[in-house]
Amino acid sequence: MNTTWIILGATSAMARAFARRLAAEGAGLLLAGRDMAELTLLAEDCRLRGARLAEPLTFDARDAGGFGALIARLETEEGELNAAVFAGSMPDQSLIDADPALIGGTVTDSFTGPAHFLQLLAPLQEARGGGTVVGVGSVAGDRGRIGNYVYGAAKAGFHTYLSGLRNRLTRAGGHVVTVKPGFVDTAMTWGLPGLFLVASPDAVAGDILRAVKKRRNTIYTPFFWRYIMLIICHIPEPIFKKMKI
Amino acid sequence: MIWKPSDYAGWGRALKASGDVARPERRAQAQSLSAQTPAPAMGMRRSYGDAALNSGGRMIDMTRLDRMTGFDPATGLLEVEAGARIGDIAAAFAPRGWLPAVMPGTGFATVGGCIAQDVHGKNHHHAGSFGQHVAAITLLQHGKTVEVSPDTPLFRATLGGLGQTGIILKAVLRLMPCKGDVMMVTERRAEDWEEHLALLDGSTASYTVGWLDATAKGATLGRGIVEEGETGAGLVKNRTRFRKVPMDAPHFALAAPVVRAFNAAYYNRVPARGRTLVKPIGDFFFPLDKIHDWNRLYGKRGFHQFQCVVPLAAAPELRTMLEDIAASGLASPLAVLKRMGPGRAGYLSFPMEGYTLAIDFPNRDLARALILRLEGRTADAGGRLYFAKDGLGTGARIGAMYPELADWQAEVARADPDRHLETDLVRRLNLRNAQ
Ligand SMILES: Cc1cc2nc3c(=O)[nH]c(=O)nc-3n(C[C@H](O)[C@H](O)[C@H](O)COP(=O)(O)OP(=O)(O)OC[C@H]3O[C@@H](n4cnc5c(N)ncnc54)[C@H](O)[C@@H]3O)c2cc1C
Ligand SMILES: NC(=O)c1ccc[n+]([C@@H]2O[C@H](COP(=O)([O-])OP(=O)(O)OC[C@H]3O[C@@H](n4cnc5c(N)ncnc54)[C@H](OP(=O)(O)O)[C@@H]3O)[C@@H](O)[C@H]2O)c1
Numbered sequence: 001m002n003t004t005w006i007i008l009g010a011t012s013a014m015a016r017a018f019a020r021r022l023a024a025e026g027a028g029l030l031l032a033g034r035d036m037a038e039l040t041l042l043a044e045d046c047r048l049r050g051a052r053l054a055e056p057l058t059f060d061a062r063d064a065g066g067f068g069a070l071i072a073r074l075e076t077e078e079g080e081l082n083a084a085v086f087a088g089s090m091p092d093q094s095l096i097d098a099d100p101a102l103i104g105g106t107v108t109d110s111f112t113g114p115a116h117f118l119q120l121l122a123p124l125q126e127a128r129g130g131g132t133v134v135g136v137g138s139v140a141g142d143r144g145r146i147g148n149y150v151y152g153a154a155k156a157g158f159h160t161y162l163s164g165l166r167n168r169l170t171r172a173g174g175h176v177v178t179v180k181p182g183f184v185d186t187a188m189t190w191g192l193p194g195l196f197l198v199a200s201p202d203a204v205a206g207d208i209l210r211a212v213k214k215r216r217n218t219i220y221t222p223f224f225w226r227y228i229m230l231i232i233c234h235i236p237e238p239i240f241k242k243m244k245i
Numbered sequence: 246m247i248w249k250p251s252d253y254a255g256w257g258r259a260l261k262a263s264g265d266v267a268r269p270e271r272r273a274q275a276q277s278l279s280a281q282t283p284a285p286a287m288g289m290r291r292s293y294g295d296a297a298l299n300s301g302g303r304m305i306d307m308t309r310l311d312r313m314t315g316f317d318p319a320t321g322l323l324e325v326e327a328g329a330r331i332g333d334i335a336a337a338f339a340p341r342g343w344l345p346a347v348m349p350g351t352g353f354a355t356v357g358g359c360i361a362q363d364v365h366g367k368n369h370h371h372a373g374s375f376g377q378h379v380a381a382i383t384l385l386q387h388g389k390t391v392e393v394s395p396d397t398p399l400f401r402a403t404l405g406g407l408g409q410t411g412i413i414l415k416a417v418l419r420l421m422p423c424k425g426d427v428m429m430v431t432e433r434r435a436e437d438w439e440e441h442l443a444l445l446d447g448s449t450a451s452y453t454v455g456w457l458d459a460t461a462k463g464a465t466l467g468r469g470i471v472e473e474g475e476t477g478a479g480l481v482k483n484r485t486r487f488r489k490v491p492m493d494a495p496h497f498a499l500a501a502p503v504v505r506a507f508n509a510a511y512y513n514r515v516p517a518r519g520r521t522l523v524k525p526i527g528d529f530f531f532p533l534d535k536i537h538d539w540n541r542l543y544g545k546r547g548f549h550q551f552q553c554v555v556p557l558a559a560a561p562e563l564r565t566m567l568e569d570i571a572a573s574g575l576a577s578p579l580a581v582l583k584r585m586g587p588g589r590a591g592y593l594s595f596p597m598e599g600y601t602l603a604i605d606f607p608n609r610d611l612a613r614a615l616i617l618r619l620e621g622r623t624a625d626a627g628g629r630l631y632f633a634k635d636g637l638g639t640g641a642r643i644g645a646m647y648p649e650l651a652d653w654q655a656e657v658a659r660a661d662p663d664r665h666l667e668t669d670l671v672r673r674l675n676l677r678n679a680q
Contacts, residue, residue, distance in 0.1 A: 013270060013309060024337075038271050041326075045312035049337050187270045191246030 002052075002079030004028035006070065006121075008059050008114055009087030011038045013186040014136070017205035018084060023051035028077060032059035032070060033087070053077075061087050061113025062105065071120050083121055084134035084208075085114040090151040090188055103150050110154035115161045122165065126172040132212055133169065133176045135162040139220065142180070142229045146244060166217065177211045178218040179204075182225035197222070247278075248303070255294050256540055258547030259608040260636045262298035262669060268306040272414070278305055279412050280388025283665035286412045288328065288355030292362065293550045294636025295669035296407060305412060307357050313337070314415070321420040322380055327357030327413040332531055334418075339426035339526055344476070346378035346421040350581075352531040357413040362633040363405030363594040365585065365601075367452040367474070367530070373588020374596050376404035378419045384411035386660060395590075401649075402656035404591030407632060407671060410660040425478030428452075428529040433519040434512065438467025438564055442600070445584040451475050452529070454583050458508040459567065459576035459604055460501070466571060467564065469582065470515050474529050489537040493545045499607060501574040508578055543607050548577070549636050551616045552603035554585055554595065555628035562626035563600055566619055570604065575612045577605040592649035592656075595631045603634065613637055632670060640674035650680065 005022055007015050010031035019029055023046040031039045031046070031054060039056035046054035057070060074081055088110035096102045118133060125131035140148055141155030159178055166176035183189055183198045199222050207221040220226040235243070248265035255261075267284075269275040278284070284303035297304070311328035321343055325334065332352020334345050349364040358364075363376045372378070382393040382403055391411065393400045403410045435441035435455065445455055450473035457469040497503070533539055540548070555563050570576050580603065587598040606612035616637050623630060629646035630638050644650050654677055664677070671677055 011271070035271065037273070041272070041312045041314055044314045048313045048316055190268055191249035 002028070002077070003082065004030065004053070004074065004077040004079065005082045005084060006030040006032055006057075006074055008032050008061075008083065008085045008117065010042060011035050012086040012188075013201040014181070014184060014204050015084070015086035016042060017202040018086075018208055019046050019051075019054075020049055021205055021209050023047075023049040023054065026050050026052050028053035030055050030057050030070070030073065032057045034058065034060050059087070059117075061109045061117075064113070064116050067117050067120055070117070071124065074121070075124060079128075080131055081121070081125055081128060082132040082134075083118060084136075085118070086136050087114055088136065088138075088151075088155070090148060093146070093148050093150065096150050106150050107154045107157070110151065111158040111161065115158065118161075118165060122169065125169060125174050130173040130175075131169070132174065133162070133165060134179060134208060134212060135159075135176065136179045136181065136208075137162070139180050139182050139225050139229050143233055143240070175215050177208070177216055179208055179211070180218065180220045180225065180229075182220070182222060182228070197224070253290065253298070253304075254547070255296070255298060255636060256291050257293040257549050257608070257636060258540055258543070258545075259549055260295040260298060260547075260669070262295070262300040264299055264302050264304060266304045266306050268309055270309045272310060275305070275307070275310060275412065275414060276385060276388055276390075279385040283387060283661075285408050285666045285668045286327070286357060286361075288358030288361075289330065289353045291349075291351050291354050291358060292632075293634045294632075295673060296362070296632055297358075298669040299667075300669050307412070308355060310414070311355070321422065323418045323420050324415060325356055325418060326415045327355060327360070329356050330354065331356070331359060332527065332534065335526060335530070338420060339423060339476075342422055342425065343420040344423045344526075346372050346419060347375040348530050349375075350531065350533070352527065352534050356416055356418070357408075360404060360413055360416060361406060361408045363589060363591050363596075364633065365588075365596050367454045367583070369588060369596060370453065370584055370586040371451060372421070373586060374404075374590050374594055376590025376594065377588055378421070379404070379416055379590070380419050381417040383414045383416070384660075385414050386411040390414065398652065398656050399660070401591045402653050402660070405589070405594035405632075406591055406653065406657070407593065407668065407676070409657045409666050409671065409677070411666070423476040425476060426526050427477050427479045428474045428524045428526050429477045429521060430524055430529055431473045431519060431521045432515045433471050433473075434515055434517060435467070435469050435471055437465055438567070441467050441469055441471065441582060442560060442584075444471040445582065445600075448473055448584075454581060456511070457567075457580040457582045457602075457604070458512055459570050459580040460505045460508050460574070462568075462571045467567060467582075468512065469580075470512065472529075476526065477523070479523060488535060490539055490541040492541065494542045496544045496546070496607070498542060498544065499577050504576065504578055511578065543577075543605075546608045548605050548607050549612065549616055550579075550603060550605050550634040551619055552601060552631040552634040553619065553623040553628050554597050554599050554601040554631070555623065555626040556597065556599040559626040559628060560600060562622060563602060566602070566622050569615065569618065569622075573611065573615050575606050575609070575615060577607065580604040592653035593632070593647055595629060595633070597629065599628065601631075603631075632674075635670070635674075638674055640676070640679060643674055643676065644680035650676070654678075
C-alpha cells in the first residue's frame with residue numbers, strides 16, 4: 001500500500017536515521033522543519049536511498065498558521081498517512097530560571113505545537129481508516145528533576161496527549177506509538193556532562209520502526225531505560241526531592 | 246554545546262589525544278567553524294595511528310555531514326558529503342548495479358578519510374587509488390568554499406594530503422558499474438612465499454588479495470590464502486547481525502601460540518585444491534566490520550599496524566622483512582599481502598607499483614623495536630610507509646619515500662598558512678617542514 005510519512009523536526013539526527021530507514025522501504029516522505037537548506041539535502045539523500053517521494057516543507061511549531069498548508073499537502077497523497085514528531089527543544093534549565101518567558105517556547109516546541117498539528121491530522125486519518133503517529137517524548141517526562149523540569153513537564157504533557165490520541169485513533173483503526181528515549185548522541189546532548197549509556201540515533205530509529213510494525217504503545221529506547229525509569233519513579237518523594245540526579 | 250572535551254584514540258588505541266571536538270550537524274555550522282575556529286577534520290578515526298588526532302588542540306568531527314546529494318545514472322557520478330561512509334554508499338548502490346570504484350578494507354571509512362589518505366582497495370592493480378575516481382572536491386578554507394578539480398596542484402595536495410589543505414565538505418565520486426551485490430570468491434592456498442607472489446602476479450581477477458600466515462617460518466614462510474573476487478547478481482541473505490567485542494581482551498588473547506594455532510586452522514580451512522564461494526559483498530570487502538570494536542581484542546595497550554609498499558624488484562627485501570617478523574613471534578593473525586599497480590592521485594599518495602605488506606602487532610616494546618627496523622628496511626628497499634597506519638615512524642626518511650613532498654608543502658603552505666590544520670601525525674613526522 002502507498003504510505004506517506006510527514007516527519008516534524010526532520011533535521012534531528014534521530015529523525016534523519018528514521019527517514020532513511022523508511023526511504024529504504026520505498027515510503028513517501030514529507031520532511032518538515034525550519035531549516036530548508038538542510039531539509040533539501042536530506043530530501044535528496046532519501047530519494048537516492050529509495051524513497052518514492054521526498055519533499056522538504058516548512059514547519060515551525062510556534063507558527064500554527066502554517067499547519068494548514070502541510071495538512072493540505074498531505075491530503076493530496078493517496079493511501080495511508082502517518083506522522084512522526086521529533087521536534088522539541090531543551091534550553092538549559094539555568095536559562096529558563098533566569099528568564100521564565102522561555103517556558104512558553106519550550107512547551108510549544110515539544111508539546112503544544114506538535115499536538116496542534118496532530119489534532120488537525122487526526123480527522124484525516126480517521127477518514128482514511130488508519131494511519132500511525134509516532135511521538136517522541138523523553139524519559140525526562142517520567143519524573144521532574146532539578147536539571148530539566150520544564151522540558152520534562154513539556155514531554156510529560158506530550159505523553160499524556162499521545163495516550164489520549166491513541167485512545168481516539170484506535171477506534172478508527174489507527175495507532176499511536178509513544179517513544180521515550182534515554183540519552184541519544186545528537187546535537188541536543190553533544191558536550192553535556194554526566195551522560196551515560198548514550199545510544200546512536202540509528203539504533204533508536206531502528207527501535208522506533210520495529211515498534212511501529214508491532215504496533216507497540218509505549219517504548220523506551222534503548223530498552224533498559226524502562227528499568228532505569230522504573231527505579232527512578234519508585235524512589236519515594238521525600239528522598240527523591242533531596243537528590244540531585 | 247559546540248565543543249565537547251574528549252579523550253579519543255586512533256584505531257590501534259596505542260596513540261591517544263585529549264581536546265575539544267565539535268561535530269557539526271548542519272553545513273552552515275561546519276562553515277562557521279571553519280571561519281571562526283579552523284581545526285583539522287576527522288572522519289571515523291579508522292586510521293590506526295595519529296593521523297586523526299590533535300593533542301591539546303581542537304578537531305572537527307565530520308561524520309554527521311553524510312548525505313548523498315545527487316546521482317546521475319548516465320555517468321555514475323555521485324555527489325556525497327565527506328562524512329558518508331563507504332559501506333553505506335555500497336549498500337545503497339550495489340543493488341542498483343553501482344559500487345564505489347575503490348573501497349578500503351573497512352566500510353566505516355568516510356569519503357573524507359578516503360580522500361585524505363588516497364586509499365586503495367583489493368582492485369588497486371586495475372582501478373588505481375580512490376582519488377583517481379574523484380571528479381571534484383569542495384573544500385572549506387577559512388569559511389569559504391573552494392571547488393577543486395582534478396589535474397590541479399590543490400587537488401594533488403588534497404588527495405592523500407591528510408586534511409592539510411582544508412576541510413573536505415563534499416566530493417563527486419565516479420562510481421563503477423557492478424553486476425550486483427554478491428561476490429563470487431575463489432580461495433586458493435599458497436604454500437610458500439614464491440607461490441604466494443606467483444599467484445598474486447598471475448591473478449587476472451578484478452579483486453585480489455593475499456592473507457598471510459606471518460607465523461610460518463622456514464619452508465612455509467610466506468604461506469597464505471589468495472582470494473580473488475568478482476561481483477555478481479544473485480540472492481545471498483545479508484547477515485545483518487553484528488557482534489561486538491564488549492571489553493578489552495586480556496593480553497594473552499593474542500599470544501604467540503594462540504595466533505599460531507589460529508593461523509594454521511585458518512589456512513587449513515581452505516581445501517588444498519581451493520574452493521569457490523558466493524558471499525554478500527560486505528563479507529568480502531569488509532570482513533572485520535561484522536565484529537564491532539574488534540580493536541579491543543588487543544587489550545588496553547592497543548596495537549600498531551605496520552604497512553609498507555616496496556617496488557616489484559624489491560621482493561627479496563620484503564621476504565627478509567617477513568623472516569624478521571616470523572622470527573619475532575609477535576605477529577597477529579591480521580596480515581595482508583597484495584600486489585599494487587602504479588595508480589595514485591596525490592603528491593603524498595601511498596601506492597606505488599610493487600608489493601604491499603600490512604600486519605598488526607600488539608603495542609609492546611619488542612614490537613615497537615621491530616616496527617622501527619621494518620621502517621628502515623622499507624626505506625632501504627626504496628619503498629614507503631603508509632600514513633593511515635603509521636604511529637611510530639621517525640620521519641627521518643620521509644622525504645626519500647615521498648619525493649613530491651616539497652610540492653605538497655608548497656600547496657599546503659598556501660592553503661593553511663597559519664597551520665591551524667596540523668595533526669599529531671603531521672607534527673610527529675615533521676611533514677610540513679622536513680627537508
Ligand atoms: C579494518 C581496516 C581495514 C583497512 N583497510 C584499508 C585498505 O584496504 N586500504 C587502505 O588504503 N586503507 C585501509 N584502512 C585505512 C583506512 O581506510 C583509512 O585510515 C581511512 O582514512 C579511514 O577513514 P576515516 O573516515 O576513519 O578517516 P580518519 O581516520 O578519521 O582520518 C584520516 C585522515 O583524513 C583526514 N580527514 C578525515 N575526514 C576529513 C575531512 N572531511 N576533511 C579533511 N580531512 C579529513 C583526517 O584529518 C586524517 O588525516 C583500513 C582501516 C581499517 C580499520
Ligand atoms: N538527544 C537525547 O538524548 C534525547 C533524549 C530524549 C528525547 N529526545 C527528543 O528527541 C527529539 C529529537 O531531538 P534530538 O536529540 O535529535 O535533538 P535536535 O537535533 O535538537 O532536534 C530537535 C528538532 O526539533 C526541531 N525544532 C525545535 N524547535 C522547533 C520549532 N519551533 N519548530 C519546528 N521544529 C523545531 C529542530 O528542527 P530545526 O531547528 O531544524 O527547525 C530539530 O529537528 C526531541 O523531541 C528531543 O526532545 C532527545
